[in-house]
Amino acid sequence: MTMMTATEQAFEDYLAAHAEARLESYKELIRIPSISALPEHAADCRRAAEWIAADLEQIGMEHVEVAETGGHPVVYADWLHAEGAPTVLVYCHYDVQPVDPLDLWTSPPFEPVVVGNRILGRGVADDKGQLHLHLRATEALLATRGTLPVNLRFVFEGEEESSSANLDRWLRANRQRLAAHFALISDTGFFEGNIPSITIALRGMMYAQVDVIGTEVDLHSGGYGGAVENPANALARIIAGLKDEDGRILVPGFYDDVVELTPDERRLMSELPFDEEAYLARLGLPELHGEIGYTTLERRGARPTLDVNGIWGGFQGEGSKTIIPAHAHAKISCRLVSDQDPDRVFAAFRDHVLAIAPAGVRVEVRLLGGGHPSLTPIDHPATQAAARALEATFGQAPVYIREGGSIPVCATFEQALDLPVVLLGFDPPDQRAHAPNEWMDLGNYETGIRTVARMWDEVAAIGVDGLRA
């Protein structure tokens, strides 16, 4: 057993003394309904940004700014007094997903509650909880040491859940003042069984809407049924023509740029402690389903997807209404893997949809958003620093995983700012991000604060030259 240093002890004492205030502050941030996708919550997004900015001022960060982007603002702050030490750009996002279906929440999404070791509420995990633990780690370090081991730049985004429409431009415009040695993104999670993890791959995204238009108004299904194409039937036919029964996507050229897993990568993934039966049982499904020839972990981490995110048209009420819907719609998105390009995938998707669309209706295909996939190297010194920090604080060496989700900004950091990216996130698996009853493990949150502080010490120990190695 290692003895704590006096510095470490002071840090722990500070955290212990502020445990109650910390939880209350966490809840305060969750209570702001910063749903970026819904225009009626624009003021709430700004309010969340201002709350964070005030908190950053309070704890001693400098150059705090609620920066305009054309959309929801970015919160920027820095602390640059660790002379000669590395500079890290830390990214989290303060916006959250919509909350519907509201009736499936066991408590109101923006009134966080603690149940046992869990806190429930929209954004407690994805990503306000992770953002908040960075705030608290910085607070405790500055309060107990009066300094930080590394230089930090915080970039907290407000549009991650709506495809980061404006962040790219803002990052490129601020390229100069964002200079750093690497970027650290906290928006990922732990492996099944809550095993500490570092994510080494993220999927990209192509998000589109398909609109199938028939007549100006709904038609009587008796008077017209049989004589005209039904937009909802047509939409179903289109969707069914996008993927075959073996889970292979039928869009021509879709797989052209997909980098296949190497035998070594497949072996590493197969060695992860993944209990497929427990996974299936937790989902409550009759069986798992995915692309033929790949394992479940490969399907969700290393293979592209095509999913309907929403579909609607015609009568949705109780009882029966005998109409041919005037129009029908679907939101359809693809998760992409290296080296797929969202714009190329969209073009292929659109062409295929129009090619298979029945002739009796008009079909429109629109791109709603996209992001590039990304891969980060396991052997980068910053990745290895994160691994040591996790092991030191969680008592267990991390596993390296491929996350099925997308953080579009990851590719921007790599490509536009030329920064290596480390994905160090603390969500528990099955945290219900994007779904009702999103939850965060308070143990992960609390230990995560220690991991972040430890990470900065590890990075400082490596030094600027070590990071270049």
Place this chain on the structure above:
Amino acid sequence: MTMMTATEQAFEDYLAAHAEARLESYKELIRIPSISALPEHAADCRRAAEWIAADLEQIGMEHVEVAETGGHPVVYADWLHAEGAPTVLVYCHYDVQPVDPLDLWTSPPFEPVVVGNRILGRGVADDKGQLHLHLRATEALLATRGTLPVNLRFVFEGEEESSSANLDRWLRANRQRLAAHFALISDTGFFEGNIPSITIALRGMMYAQVDVIGTEVDLHSGGYGGAVENPANALARIIAGLKDEDGRILVPGFYDDVVELTPDERRLMSELPFDEEAYLARLGLPELHGEIGYTTLERRGARPTLDVNGIWGGFQGEGSKTIIPAHAHAKISCRLVSDQDPDRVFAAFRDHVLAIAPAGVRVEVRLLGGGHPSLTPIDHPATQAAARALEATFGQAPVYIREGGSIPVCATFEQALDLPVVLLGFDPPDQRAHAPNEWMDLGNYETGIRTVARMWDEVAAIGVDGLRA
């Protein structure tokens, strides 16, 4: 030119004197939002029934009753003083379709407005307008003659738009007091070009709901995409598997009981003055689409259908939400033709849906309603009386048409009450029944009042023995 008799002149004078009151009364009935499918409108349905009952009392009908059925009430009334003359059972319905999508109405659906020769509002055509013209024809006859040429029994239903769930039982229970020589149903319309028509065939209906269930809550499409079946994709695959590209329904056994058109019937249909190009232009579609090997009139009048009436699942808001929906749903109905049986068709439909359902989701299929198709003989004396009445009042001999819609009670009158059925309706074609901006041609409505009165005179002239011929 035929001179009017004094009786006819008195009838016309009465109608002229009461034109304003008649329109106001018509509007009053439309203003009651008697949507039978929506539970929150149950009181409105009852209010409409009571409004009609009060009107019937007022004009001199007898035994007026708002009769309980277990659902929305039936309004019954009779006048049985035409000794030795035939008795006619008149059926209309006072319930209406839901009004969504509300934003496509140019005026509020339950605030009727007159624009030129049209009246707009939910139910002005289907079927309150037709019910109302029967009230007014009876009123004018009794007011000017003090008597009716035939005995009448009115049965006005309140659940036609929600599959007539309770009427069947009520009719069978009241079989004795509903004795008549034939039934006259006014719930159909005129042919393209507003040509007076008598409907000789109606389609039946099988209305079902398909529920596709995945996980308890929506899943993050990044974390799970590729590893699980998507309920919305699965639903699309099911729907696409119900009908092929040639419009043939793929449910095994679906066509077993379909009576094919004879060459003579096909010839008669082909001779109807149907302008397919004008029909297509009015619909504003790129092209018509239906079962291969049949004409448009055959497809909508004499062939069964399968249409999605509504579909929904997942995110329907603005922007993007990256989920795999927990469940997805569709309302799907089939219009049936003789001799298809709704229960047999449902069983075959359910079996097929379950057979083609992807294994990674649970699928449930429920029957929401049904009705038998029906055929009525052109050469029945009552049909011919209706034809003469139409020609005398509209100045043009009627055409005989097959209506694509369904009036389930039609089969019940034929089978349970053993009554021949005449379908004499006055809706203009393209009246937007079941859709926004439903309208009625006020010329059809006004002349329809005269047609009904003339019809009773024609039936009286035939007499009881003539009807048996």
